[in-house]
Amino acid sequence: MNKQKYLDDIKDIKNIMDRSTKFISLSGLSGISAGILALIASYIAYRLVYFDQNYLVDRIAVINYKTLIQLLLIAVATKLLAILLGIFFTSKKAKKNGQKMWDAQARRFYINLLIPLITGGLLCLVLLIRGYVSLVAPMTLIFYGLGLVNASNHSISDIRSLGIIEIILGLIAVCFVGYGLIFWAIGFGVMHIIYGIVMHYKYGS
Amino acid sequence: MKHILNDINKAFENKIRLGIMSALVVNRKIDFNTLKELLDVTDGNLASHLKALEKREYISVHKEFIGRKPRTQYAATKLGKAEFKKHIRAIEKLIS
Numbered sequence: 001m002n003k004q005k006y007l008d009d010i011k012d013i014k015n016i017m018d019r020s021t022k023f024i025s026l027s028g029l030s031g032i033s034a035g036i037l038a039l040i041a042s043y044i045a046y047r048l049v050y051f052d053q054n055y056l057v058d059r060i061a062v063i064n065y066k067t068l069i070q071l072l073l074i075a076v077a078t079k080l081l082a083i084l085l086g087i088f089f090t091s092k093k094a095k096k097n098g099q100k101m102w103d104a105q106a107r108r109f110y111i112n113l114l115i116p117l118i119t120g121g122l123l124c125l126v127l128l129i130r131g132y133v134s135l136v137a138p139m140t141l142i143f144y145g146l147g148l149v150n151a152s153n154h155s156i157s158d159i160r161s162l163g164i165i166e167i168i169l170g171l172i173a174v175c176f177v178g179y180g181l182i183f184w185a186i187g188f189g190v191m192h193i194i195y196g197i198v199m200h201y202k203y204g205s
Numbered sequence: 206m207k208h209i210l211n212d213i214n215k216a217f218e219n220k221i222r223l224g225i226m227s228a229l230v231v232n233r234k235i236d237f238n239t240l241k242e243l244l245d246v247t248d249g250n251l252a253s254h255l256k257a258l259e260k261r262e263y264i265s266v267h268k269e270f271i272g273r274k275p276r277t278q279y280a281a282t283k284l285g286k287a288e289f290k291k292h293i294r295a296i297e298k299l300i301s
Contacts, residue, residue, distance in 0.1 A: 006296045009223060013293065016227040020235070020243055098245065 023109035023155045025099050027089035028203065031196025034082040035189050041078040042185035045071055049181065068128070093204075105154060113151035116143050137180030141170030141187045156203065162195050212295035214288055216261055221246055221254045226289045229264060229281035237277045255279060263288060 018024055048067050087101075094101040120143020124136045148163030166187050173183035217223050224244045228235055235243075241251050258264045263285030267278045281289070 003300055006300050009220075009296060010293075010300070012220065012223060013227040016224050016243065017231045020228040020239075021231050100242065103242075104239065 019097070019099055019105075021105060021154075023099075023103075023105040024203070025090055025094035025097050025101065025106070026155055026159070026199065027086075027093040028196045028198070028200030030082075030086035030089040031192045031199060033085040033089070033196075035192030035194075035196060037078050037082050037085075038192060039185055039189035041074050042181055042189060045074055046181055046185075048074075068133075096204075109151050109154040112154060113147040116147040116150055119143060120146075134177045134180055135174070137184040138170045138173035141166050141173060141183060143170075144187075145170060156199070158195065158199060158202070162191060165191060209295050209298050212291045213299075214292040214295075216258065216263065217289065217292045219254065221250065222258060225251075225254060225258060225279075226263065226281065226285065229279060230286055230289055234267065234278045234280045237279070240279065258285070261285075 048070055091101045099105070120139055123143070124139050127133070127135050127139065145163045145166030145168075148159050148166060150163075152160035152163060169183050169187045169191075173180055173187075176183070217226060221244060225240060228240060228243055237251070237255075240255075241248065244251065255264065255266075259266055262282055265280050265282050267280065269276055269278065
């Protein structure tokens with residue numbers, strides 16, 4: 001007779017434990033939108049950088065001062081758009097979960113994500129300035145992956161495996177100089193879309 | 206069956222008290238306002254349930270000042286954590 005009440009109790013306990021410790025309002029839709037943006041950006045960057053290829057030798061990414069500025073602009077614009085869409089979808093989902101978008105749990109998640117991410121960002125800037133352009137794409141993948149793994153304790157557990165995949169992709173990308181952009185498109189584009197879809201169906205958006 | 210029912214703790218039968226304990230066993234400390242938002246209850250309601258749990262020594266209360274603003278933080282005591290675990294185990298047996 002009381003079985004249903006106790007089942008509800010267990011559900012409540014789990015829900016409150018999750019809500020009080022984890023940032024669960026990450027929306028699958030924000031992953032999908034970020035992934036699509038990343039693919040579009042990669043395509044534009046690809047057209048800019050890889051032209052006049054001689055397919056018999058190693059691919060050569062042609063980057064000069066002008067294309068570098070254009071690439072940075074594309075990167076910044078993509079990032080901003082992805083963040084805006086992410087905020088939009090996340091706030092919608094947070095409202096549905098009865099969780100605030102910027103609470104102690106979200107803070108813990110983002111701080112743990114940002115420490116490796118900012119480290120990687122600064123490192124990439126130094127690499128760019130020193131001319132190690134080919135290392136930039138793999139490094140962004142590796143540090144983004146490290147950030148996700150680091151932050152995954154404070155959010156849904158799927159984030160962890162996504163992080164590990166990004167790290168592996170980044171390490172492989174270091175070995176294939178000249179293909180950085182392609183790995184970048186897989187890591188930030190395709191993987192985000194796949195994980196976004198999985199999260200959307202698993203947790204709702 | 207009878208001894209399982211003995212482990213069901215009347216103090217945790219209430220939804221709000223159950224919620225308070227759930228949050229406090231997985232967090233070191235939580236302040237009043239965070240609990241209020243988490244459980245979506247009114248000040249008075251939350252305060253009376255916190256009092257009840259405090260009386261049984263299931264939770265401890267820590268008052269501190271941030272500047273001039275007082276902040277009350279709550280934490281589960283050893284006794285509270287043990288009793289809550291017992292309660293959950295009893296529930297699990299009842300529904301399995």
